[in-house]
Amino acid sequence: MNAQHPSTSLLEGLNDKQLEAVTLPHQSALILAGAGSGKTRVLTTRIAWLIQTGQVSPNGLLAVTFTNKAAKEMLTRLSAMLPINVRGMWAGTFHGLCNRLLRAHHREALLPATFQILDTADQLSSIKRLMKQMNVDDEKFPPKQVMGYINSCKEEGLRANAVDAYDAHSQRMREIFEEYDRQCQREGVVDFAELLLRCYELLSRDASIRQHYQSRFKYILVDEFQDTNRLQYLWLKLLAGADNCVFAVGDDDQSIYAFRGARVGNMRDFEQDFNVRNIVKLEQNYRSHGNILDAANAIITHNRNRLGKNLWTSAGKGEPIRVYQAYNDIDEANFIVDEIKSLHSEGTELSEIALLYRSNAQSRVLEHALFSAGLPYRVYGGLRFFERAEIKHALAYLRLIANPNDDTALLRVINFPTRGIGARSLEQLQEAARAEDCSLWQAAINKVGNGRPGKGVEGFVALIRQMAEEATGLTLPEMAEIATTLSGLRTHYQNEKEGEDRIANLDELISAAVTFVNNNEDAGTLTDFLTFASLEAGEHQAEVGRDALQLMTVHAAKGLEFRTVFISGLEEGLCPHEQSLYETNGLEEERRLMYVAVTRARQRLYLSHAQSRMLHGQVRYGISSRFLDEIPEALLKRLNTRASPGRGGYGESPVSQTATSSEQKNSMPWKIGQAVAHSKFGQGVVVNYEGNANDMRVQVNFGSEGMKWLMLEYAKLEKV
DNA sequence: TCCTGAGTAGTTTTT
């Protein structure tokens, strides 16, 4: 403590609860941090406070996040608070930290020093290759499903020998799992889940390594705790041991990643297992106006099994939440465009406006309308830099320089650019490799001996050898240059019609290597760079700089905030998504998703739904989302009560084709898409009909009440 | 080896 009042300035401006969390004594704690409650601030201030008050040195704590972005944000804020070098700190993602640990103890972890990391695409092709070799029917065992199985087993902390298999199918799955792990081990590669599992196994098996880290990390801090999976939880528990304390920050109401293994239940387990005395709740929200928070609270109270939390704000009620009922998806998009235009002309920056949707497919119609209106926008999601094909090709050459036994990398480029190695020679190679139980590279070497440059496999072996030879002693950017040029990739794309962008990306890879070396004065090896490429695949492509609207899924919006938010497609089947209704607790997760979406808005929130929308090439009729009904009417401002086809695109059809025009007007006003009310089933929408004017049945979608056929003659249906 | 056409599936995503 060298400054006069070091902690005063650090702690200044914190509210009581935040202060309590930041200055908790050495004990495990659970911080329930609502949306917009200053979660990141509390986390970083806690770290800074611990260091500044001399309770721990920067090396004595471990801070874990889920994304690189969050880790970077934490460190940036920290270095603004304290004059310390944050470089060497153990702060990063679960995967990043496990990687670091495994590199340091690769021998004990039974891995080669230069082990490579498979991303999801690599893993899938590795599994496909294995299944082909094992003669597994990929109709009965879809590779994607097999991958999901393997990953979820690993995320539960289970190896093949530990999983249950009662029938032939699951036994076969287990077999593939086992073989897959063997294949990875032989090739010196690990997938994402393996990074964690290996690390966990290393720590549980090796007491001296475990004790070393346990005595080092007195304080462990975890961000987004509600997103941890089983294995991550076990890992934390192991690392904490009996004496260390874990500071877990999370929000059970924002748990939206169960589908990838997150267990909200970890929060309750944590309370028990870590002897948590009291839970600190951060409920004051600094982001949104009152009406928005009231709506969010109203929605989320419909969930059971919450830890319990109610957001409040000292800001005023603010504007009402605007609700628009669109005729169809095109009308909805046009409405949004019109609103954005007037917001923009009133001075709102486009980048302060977000368009959120449940599924990516919904962006198409929005994009079309925005494009026609000449409004600039950015769509989040899609391919990232290091996932682009040409980049993966170049990286595969680099991977072969680092470790030629990496079969996945070898297969990716052995014939790309084409060098006359067809399916036949590849088969021979794989046959030989299997017979010798060696890598494809070994098999290739055995085949061609010391091979002189030439065609086919010989040429490839010579090429990789030449690359490796030239690469020794070169800098990383120079190696990247070799991988893009000597490989023939550059020439290949030069001859391609639309190869210009790809060449530009190859150049970008070299720039990335330059930046990487500059940022890592101590560690700039090839393996480090390849690890970086796998673990930090870069931003989701989206141009920066220009003032543009932000389009993204609700998932992608988590953690972000905007002045104005549009949530579109609020219909049953889309939000909540129909698939979710079959999953256990699926509806509650969808509701949390809605909660996350609503709490992104600071000042203005628009909710819209369409009576019909084009989905999978068919017009679908849906009723408005139950989540809309869960918001008190007093918070809403309905911008229209009846949707008109005014700005819609595709036409409408009256229910009856046989009816005459007068009948259509009088006795037959039931159109597909007409909102109706039934005394027993509630609100619904007409989706189909049969019969004629005198004897007509209509099919009505009553949402949660299901689909019903009703005789018009008997059912007392009212138009709404 | 490359291209074309048939066939199919179609939430959410980070590492």
Added chain:
DNA sequence: CTACTCAGGA
């Protein structure tokens, strides 16, 4: 509807 995969022909 569309985007992606895969098999088979030029």
